[in-house]
Amino acid sequence: MTDVRRLLHDSTGKYWSDPELIDYINEARNQVVADTGCNRILQTGTLVIGQEAYALSFCGQTDTFDVLNIRIKWGTMWYQLDYKAFGQLSTLMRAWSTWQQRPVAFSVYGNSSVYIAPVPDQNYPVEMDTVVAPGMLVNTTDQDFISFPYVGLVKFYAAYLAKFKEQSYDEANAFKKEYYERLAAALRSSFTRRIPSMYS
Secondary structure (H helix, E strand, O other): OHHHHHHOOOOOOOOOOHHHHHHHHHHHHHHHHHHHOOOEEEEEEEEOOOOOEEEOOOOOOOOEEEEEEEEEEEOOEEEEOEEOOHHHHHHHHOOOOOOEEOOOEEEEEOOOEEEEEOEEOOOEEEEEEEEEOOOOOOOOOOOOOOOOOOHHHHHHHHHHHHHHHOOOHHHHHHHHHHHHHHHHHHHHHHOOOOOOOOOO
16 A cells, blocks of 8 residues: 555545555456466365366355366376367367266366366366465455565556546556566566476
8 A cells, every 4th residue: 555655646645545545456466466377276176077167266265367287186196187278178078978087188268167178087186276366455454465576566557547547647557567567577587497397
């Protein structure tokens, strides 16, 4: 809140009320998570024999943006499923309506469903690596779970929203441009450190 007010030169709250800025901050937090995938939860459950479609919010209590990876347990082994675009999954693995075996692929359909193929031939424990919406902030004392380097992006997008609403479009665009420049820097700093394999 303080950082957004500093960007807007409104430290005394003369132009924007706390509830209004909290709305912009929450919208900005959702945007940051959508752009970076930074708020991840490993959701666990069971793939059910004969069931190919599952809710995107697999555990029911989370607002899931996306499913990044899925792995299933078969005996004592964990198997990573391949991702396929829905059309490709349908063409390759959904043509035979009675085909059931250990699943090998998944696809995200729209913003509500995950499809598994082939259809499970038994129940399989499953882990889904998911991107979920950050919980809404209500009070100025609520704790944010978006961490560095992504949390610093929120103030710029919130300031953009405030200036856009005010119809100060030049200032709004300046904040939006700064947001995307810092977003690129945050993504570069986060995804370039890991070595996928010491042998490749």
